[in-house]
Amino acid sequence: MIGAGGIGSAVIPALAGAGVGKLTIIDSDVVELANLHRQPLFTESDIGEPKAQLAAEFIARLNRFVEIAPKQERIGADNARDLLVGHDLVIDGSDNFATRLAVSDACVRTRIPLLSAAAVQFQGQVGLFRGRPCYRCFVGDAFDSDDCDTCAELGVLGALTATIGSFAAMLAINTITGIGEDQVSMLHLFDGEELKWCAIRIPADPGCRACGSA
Numbered sequence: 001m002i003g004a005g006g007i008g009s010a011v012i013p014a015l016a017g018a019g020v021g022k023l024t025i026i027d028s029d030v031v032e033l034a035n036l037h038r039q040p041l042f043t044e045s046d047i048g049e050p051k052a053q054l055a056a057e058f059i060a061r062l063n064r065f066v067e068i069a070p071k072q073e074r075i076g077a078d079n080a081r082d083l084l085v086g087h088d089l090v091i092d093g094s095d096n097f098a099t100r101l102a103v104s105d106a107c108v109r110t111r112i113p114l115l116s117a118a119a120v121q122f123q124g125q126v127g128l129f130r131g132r133p134c135y136r137c138f139v140g141d142a143f144d145s146d147d148c149d150t151c152a153e154l155g156v157l158g159a160l161t162a163t164i165g166s167f168a169a170m171l172a173i174n175t176i177t178g179i180g181e182d183q184v185s186m187l188h189l190f191d192g193e194e195l196k197w198c199a200i201r202i203p204a205d206p207g208c209r210a211c212g213s214a
């Protein structure tokens, strides 16, 4: 799980409670007051403490049979491969495009399925990628160095991150266990104003520099 923020606060308890036996939690941040409305893993007394470690302690209290590896590191292009290799599924709940693209590129190279979940303002999306097409096919190359439209700047309701995170957890469990139709290459979009879901299929980008030759 990349990010123990709003998305992670829904995903982590759901997976640990469902009996996912090994969880790695990667997050370099500490808890801030402005996180609390959307990150119910944490409380006011946690402010200033590292999220990865706190999330690990939460899981340990919830289900002592889960093997937890908290990593207080910022994942990026330089370390993504080393941090992700060996995992069965990567769930990205980070809050910026540069991180998401670095994670996606590493997942393509290591052939690990990627479940990407994001929410901002009243919109949320959850997509599953395995090889080609990849997340970079979907968003392109424009955002690699640009931390644009983060939750911190644009705002997001806790109810929305909980909705998107819970959907992501459901998709993760179905993917791990093989329940239901394979959702690879499908992007599920949620409109928090209309309260509607829709799904689209992501096409491969013929010029994608991550998966183009995969």
Ligand SMILES: [Zn+2]
Pocket (backbone or CB within 6 Å): 132, 133, 134, 135, 136, 137, 138, 205, 208, 209, 210, 211, 212
């Ligand atoms: Zn691609």
